[in-house]
Amino acid sequence: MKLMLKIFTLIIVNVLILLPCAWATPPIETLTLANNARAYLIQTKGLPIIDIEVTIDAGERYDPTNKKGLAALTAGLLSLGAQSGKRTLSEAAIADEIADLGASLSVAAGGERASLRIRSLSRADLRQRVVELGATILAHPSFEPNIVAREKQRLIAALLEAETKPEFILERRFKKAVYRDYPLGSFATPQSIEKIQVSDLKQFHQLFYRSDRMTVNLVGDLSPLEATQIAQALILQLSPTGPAIPALPLLTESPVEPATARETQIAFDAQQTHIALGMTAVPRNDPDYFPLLVGNYVLGGGGFVSRLMNEVREKRGLAYSVSSYFIPGKSNGIFQAGLQTRNDQAALALEVVRETIARFIIEGPSPADLLAAKANLSNGFPLRIDSNRxxxxxxxxxxxxxxxxxxxxxxxxxxxxxTVEQVRLAFQKHLAMNRMQTVVVGASVTPKK
Known part of the structure; x- marks a missing residue:
């Protein structure tokens, strides 16, 4: 009996190990729309739910230099009032309609793009109403002056509060150090938010919110015909095109730095020092994306099995956590490593992180490390696609x-x-210690002479 139980247990374990390899990945279907927009569908039949995203090429990188925050404020105001013909939708009316439908709807803007997201039951009458609402706020936001004034003050207050937090200061100063004069290197301030007027919001919306700058992505219990009808309805009220938009400046590589990395030190009264170091890296469609992904799992993306965690935490106890990652975008990306540590350990912790990264750039992973990284990433893949969202x-x-x-x-x-060689060559091609930018918020880490 015990032998049979052991055999059964081994069978179950082996099945669980092999499950990720046999995981069925749903295909992506292309839908045909008018108005120069693109649409794509992944059909899922498990739940009577649909998830929709309208992606708009209208991110923060298009903010005017003196009015940073315009893209985010424009997106945030879309769901706070709309005016279509004789129909006026107040902020409260929009919120009530969403609640009555048991749906969710949100609009936000990030560095590269803005997006409208909708989640609804797939029942035809319910989804039709929430899609109509989404189409209306996309095309006809009211930008009511009193709502604009309120949201500006809310954003200003949030920025002032955030500027008291070391992690917020670190994030902003690090991106500025890496991106420098590129549009993603500057951010909204209370002063820039204050300068934004209703006319700026309307102009930004008119210029960027049009169907030739949009992609509609749909996931859920929908046929291709139903998905096409939904996508078409979402963009139907928008202009199909508009005036040419000036091209963004090219992101050029930072000039080669001296042998020691450039550091920005920001004094901050706290028990912990926050540290980030990194540089510009590859866009998502770069051929070296997978070698960098696998290699970084070994370097700092694999949690307790990573080199950085072993050197910084396990061997020396300098930090509770330390990590590194690539953040690829459409036209560029960032490599970043970081940690928090006690003030009196900051200099040593930074030295160990730099030495570990430098050694990995030269040597790359061992064959055993590479095999383990690929196995962990591969076996974790089903968790990346296990829900509609x-x-x-x-x-x-x-x-x-x-x-x-x-x-x-x-x-x-x-x-x-x-392969090991691909990882090593990719890290040597895209990363260099003499171009790494370091930002420290807290205690000074300059070694004493």
């Missing part, structure tokens, strides 16, 4: 970055093809 996140990333539509189907295969 995660599928939508993946679909959005694929369509925004112009990746092949079979990216989800080939993701684990791409991992398996990565």
């Amino acid at each position: 995660k599928l939508l996140d993946n679909l959005s990333a694929i369509t925004w970055n112009n990746l092949p539509l079979d990216t989800l189907e080939t993701w684990t295969k791409q991992l398996e093809l990565v």
Whole structure:
């Protein structure tokens, strides 16, 4: 009996290990729309729910130099009032309609893009109403002056509070150090928010919120015909095109720095010192994306099995956590490593992080490390697509970055093809310690002479 139990247990364990390899990845279907927009569908039948994202090429990188925050404020105001013909939708009316439908609707803008997200039951009458509401706020925001004034003050107050937090200061100063004069290197301030007027919001919306700058992504219990009708309805009220928008400046590489990395030190009265170091890196569609992904798992993305965690925490107890990661975008990206540590340990912790990264750039991973990294990433892949929302996140990333539509189907295969030499060459090509930017918020880490 015990022998049979052991055999049964081994069978179950082996099945669980092999499950990720057999995980069925749903295909991405292309839908045909008018008005120069693109639309894509992933069909799922498990739940009577649909998730929709309208991606708009209207991110913070398009903010005017003296009015940073315009893109985010424009997006945030869309769901706070709309005016379409004789129909006026107040902020309260929009919120009540969403609640009555048991749906969710939100609009936000990030560095590269803005997005409208909708979640609804797939029942035809319910989804039709929330889609109509989404289409109205996309095309006809009212930008009511009193609401604009209130939201400006709310944003200003939030910025003032955030500026008292070391992690917020670190994030902003690090991106400024890396991006420098590129649009993603500057951010909204209370002063820039105060300068934004209703006319600026209307002009930004008119220029950027049009169907030739939009992609509609849908996931859920929908047929291709139903998905096409929904996507078409969402963009129907928008202008199909508009005036040419000036091209963004190219992100050029930072000039080669001296042998020691550039540091920005910001005094802050706290028990912990916050540290970030890194540089510009690859866009998501770069051929070296997978070698960098796998290599970074070994370096600092694999939690307790990573080199950084072993050197900084396990061997020396300098920090509770330390990590590194690549953040790829459509046209560029960032490599960043970081940690928090006691003030009196900051100099040593930074030295260890730099030495560990420098050594990894030269040596790359061992064959055993590479094999373990690929296995962990591959076995964790089902958790990246185990819900409609995660599928939508993946679909959005694929369509925004112009990746092949079979990216989800080939993701684990791409991992398996990565070699030790590819990782080493990719890290040496894209990272260099003499171009790394370091930002320290807290205690000074300059070694005493």
